[in-house]
Amino acid sequence: MASIRISKPTKCVLWQIETLSIEQLRHAFQVMATYIDDSHLIRTLLRCLECGQLYFHEFYEEIDWIEGKDAQYSTWIPIDDAESGEELSKMSPLALLVFPSIRYDYPMGADEPRGPYRSCPREPSGAT
Numbered sequence: 336m337a338s339i340r341i342s343k344p345t346k347c348v349l350w351q352i353e354t355l356s357i358e359q360l361r362h363a364f365q366v367m368a369t370y371i372d373d374s375h376l377i378r379t380l381l382r383c384l385e386c387g388q389l390y391f392h393e394f395y396e397e398i399d400w401i402e403g404k405d406a407q408y409s410t411w412i413p414i415d416d417a418e419s420g421e422e423l424s425k426m427s428p429l430a431l432l433v434f435p436s437i438r439y440d441y442p443m444g445a446d447e448p449r450g451p452y453r454s455c456p457r458e459p460s461g462a463t
Contacts, residue, residue, distance in 0.1 A: 340406075340418075340419045346354070346386075348386060349388075351384075355432065355450075356451070357451055359410070363385070364381035364383060366379050367380040367389070371428070376394070377392075378394075389414045389415070389417065390411045390413055391420040391423040391424070392412075393408075397443065401406075409438065409440075412434045412435070432456065434452050437454075438450050439451045439452075
């Protein structure tokens with residue numbers, strides 16, 4: 336497996352805005368590549384329209400066969416290059432949680448979604 340390169344996107348407006356909205360995220364990107372496009376799993380390579388920062392994006396949905404209240408999770412991981420996005424696209428949704436990201440979660444049973452919020456579970460290698 337190739338190395339995944341992630342640095343803190345200190346110049347990206349999405350990491351500078353104190354309180355991000357989901358609308359800001361929805362309109363912030365250009366799709367550069369699509370890795371997976373399924374009804375319950377979508378993975379893409381995105382570029383910030385303002386600064387050019389690359390992001391690996393995942394939309395993941397868990398099906399609730401009983402009540403129909405599917406849990407939905409979106410993750411935007413800042414990456415240094417397209418090859419890192421390719422490597423992330425091969426990982427499980429749970430494995431992605433160790434990377435710094437912007438997240439938007441709508442867990443099963445929640446009255447409303449949580450986020451967007453920044454998650455920095457570990458300092459990225461090569462962080463500046």
